[in-house]
Amino acid sequence: xxTGYLPPNxxxxxxxxxxVIFSLREKDLKVLLIRRGHPPFTGKWAxxxxxxxxxESLDDAARRELxxxxxxxxxxxxxxxxxxxxxxxxxxxxxxxxxxxxxxxNVSARAGDDASAVAWHSVQNxxxxxxxxxxxxxxxxxxxxxxxxxxxxxxxxxxxxxxxxELQAAYExxxxxxxxxxxxxxxxxxxxxLEETNRFREGEGQGRPxxxxxxxxxxVTEVKARRLFP
Amino acid sequence: xxTGYLPPNxxxxxxxxxxVIFSLREKDLKVLLIRRGHPPFTGKWAxxxxxxxxxESLDDAARRELxxxxxxxxxxxxxxxxxxxxxxxxxxxxxxxxxxxxxxxNVSARAGDDASAVAWHSVQNxxxxxxxxxxxxxxxxxxxxxxxxxxxxxxxxxxxxxxxxELQAAYExxxxxxxxxxxxxxxxxxxxxLEETNRFREGEGQGRPxxxxxxxxxxVTEVKARRLFP
DNA sequence: TGAATTCGTGTATTTATTACACAAAAAGTA
DNA sequence: TACTTTTTGTGTAATAAATACACGAATTCA
Numbered sequence: 001x002x003t004g005y006l007p008p009n010x011x012x013x014x015x016x017x018x019x020v021i022f023s024l025r026e027k028d029l030k031v032l033l034i035r036r037g038h039p040p041f042t043g044k045w046a047x048x049x050x051x052x053x054x055x056e057s058l059d060d061a062a063r064r065e066l067x068x069x070x071x072x073x074x075x076x077x078x079x080x081x082x083x084x085x086x087x088x089x090x091x092x093x094x095x096x097x098x099x100x101x102x103x104x105x106n107v108s109a110r111a112g113d114d115a116s117a118v119a120w121h122s123v124q125n126x127x128x129x130x131x132x133x134x135x136x137x138x139x140x141x142x143x144x145x146x147x148x149x150x151x152x153x154x155x156x157x158x159x160x161x162x163x164x165x166e167l168q169a170a171y172e173x174x175x176x177x178x179x180x181x182x183x184x185x186x187x188x189x190x191x192x193x194l195e196e197t198n199r200f201r202e203g204e205g206q207g208r209p210x211x212x213x214x215x216x217x218x219x220v221t222e223v224k225a226r227r228l229f230p
Numbered sequence: 231x232x233t234g235y236l237p238p239n240x241x242x243x244x245x246x247x248x249x250v251i252f253s254l255r256e257k258d259l260k261v262l263l264i265r266r267g268h269p270p271f272t273g274k275w276a277x278x279x280x281x282x283x284x285x286e287s288l289d290d291a292a293r294r295e296l297x298x299x300x301x302x303x304x305x306x307x308x309x310x311x312x313x314x315x316x317x318x319x320x321x322x323x324x325x326x327x328x329x330x331x332x333x334x335x336n337v338s339a340r341a342g343d344d345a346s347a348v349a350w351h352s353v354q355n356x357x358x359x360x361x362x363x364x365x366x367x368x369x370x371x372x373x374x375x376x377x378x379x380x381x382x383x384x385x386x387x388x389x390x391x392x393x394x395x396e397l398q399a400a401y402e403x404x405x406x407x408x409x410x411x412x413x414x415x416x417x418x419x420x421x422x423x424l425e426e427t428n429r430f431r432e433g434e435g436q437g438r439p440x441x442x443x444x445x446x447x448x449x450v451t452e453v454k455a456r457r458l459f460p
Numbered sequence: 461t462g463a464a465t466t467c468g469t470g471t472a473t474t475t476a477t478t479a480c481a482c483a484a485a486a487a488g489t490a
Numbered sequence: 491t492a493c494t495t496t497t498t499g500t501g502t503a504a505t506a507a508a509t510a511c512a513c514g515a516a517t518t519c520a
Contacts, residue, residue: 004268004269004270004320005321006244006322012242012244012245013242013282014242015242015243015245038235040234051237051241052314054316054323056316057314057316058314079312081309082288082327084282084287085287086285086286086287090234091235093284095245095327165497180478180479180480181498181499181500182480183477183478183479185499185500202486203487206487206488206496206497207485207486207487207495207498208484208485208487208496209498210497393467394467395466395467410510412468412470412510413509413510416470433518435465435517436464436466436517437464437467437516437517437518438515438517438518439466439467439516440466440467440468441467441468462519462520463518463519463520464517464520465517466515466518467515467516467517468515468516469513470512471510471511473511474507474508474510475507475508475509476507476508477506478503478504479504479505480501481500482500483499484497484499484500485496485497486495486496486497487494487496487497488493488494488495488496489493490491490493490494
């Protein structure tokens with residue numbers, strides 16, 4: 001602490017981070033919800049979150065919440081928006097910094113301390129949620145669709161190796177529209193963000209085995225000059 | 231206050247809003263800076279901001295700060311990003327929700343309570359700034375360039391009526407590149423977001439007077455299907 | 461009245477996007 | 491083992507969008 005005014009304690013809002021965790025499951029875009037075990041909104045579904053510790057950055061707080069609920073580190077996440085309506089929490093003034101995270105299907109959820117249950121819910125069919133979490137999820141979904149068109153973020157929803165059909169299906173689920181197979185592949189090819197492996201997805205389906213691809217980590221992902229999928 | 235845990239006072243961060251106010255002046259993109267009159271960073275330049283009151287929303291706090299420094303209401307502004315590094319303020323933990331605002335050239339700055347001076351500075355040539363404000367301005371500038379390509383936000387930097395050349399110059403300054411006059415005008419025409427007036431900018435230059443246009447308020451501005459200026 | 465300046469307009473070329481179909485490889489079944 | 495079913499992987503022509511580019515008209519200034 002150096003000199004200088006800071007507001008006395010009772011005048012400070014509380015600050016939380018809340019994380020919208022997306023994952024593709026059962027051919028649907030799902031979001032991880034917890035059933036609240038404490039007031040307010042006990043028994044209601046909510047996105048995971050918690051108070052920001054005094055010595056951790058916002059990103060660190062989001063990472064911590066994410067790991068508590070999924071056990072995973074090193075997944076894609078980014079800050080979404082900060083929600084600060086004075087009435088959004090009945091306990092008093094709570095400002096929340098919302099994050100979005102993308103995890104692949106092989107990541108499983110686990111209930112944290114203050115949740116009585118955890119489950120994946122389709123974004124198309126959300127239960128009534130605590131706080132303004134419905135609004136937050138809607139906002140996150142809009143941002144995800146948007147980012148998918150411009151950046152290579154779609155890979156974050158798939159395991160390390162995937163077939164082109166799986167990747168296309170992922171895009172179709174998030175964007176909510178069918179894509180043309182050949183045009184989709186041409187775009188990926190031009191973008192140069194994939195590398196092919198010598199392995200194939202065999203035995204699973206009943207047709208011809210598809211080649212497995214992997215995302216080139218050194219590919220420039222952010223702020224493409226052109227849309228990836230117009 | 232209903233039941234439910236909230237962290238006790240000393241564990242809460244302080245929360246501010248800071249506003250990056252952009253304006254076009256002297257054929258340059260400028261940002262409004264205040265010279266700090268109190269610790270920390272007394273005498274250093276900073277973007278205007280202040281603590282969020284317990285009973286106001288974040289947008290309201292940003293609007294209030296904006297009005298204090300410029301005297302204007304009803305200008306374009308939007309939330310930018312929330313900066314929360316634990317070390318960003320030497321007084322202790324202060325999280326800031328950053329905003330961007332766009333004001334036309336006819337708006338003038340005025341020093342608030344805790345500023346010893348106010349001035350417009352070119353974003354190309356910023357003085358050393360307090361806190362992480364250099365980073366915040368950089369981020370805001372990137373977002374502005376980006377938004378300009380996709381939305382009709384450029385009008386917010388001009389007065390109600392403007393010539394097409396003035397509008398083009400505004401875009402060129404923010405984007406940092408020359409645009410083709412005929413292509414620029416065709417795009418505006420196709421977008422259908424302008425309406426022409428019967429008035430002309432006369433006497434000011436030495437060439438042929440240019441027609442004045444105005445932005446059609448009912449035009450759909452957000453999330454164009456196509457880029458406005460690719 | 462002529463020189464200088466800014467305004468306002470159209471077309472041809474290049475590039476990007478879209479729409480569309482079939483043979484090859486494997487699995488399942490009779 | 492042959493036949494059916496399913497999924498993979500590939501190219502081209504038509505349409506739409508983006509770019510590059512020049513000059514006469516209207517005004518001010520000397």
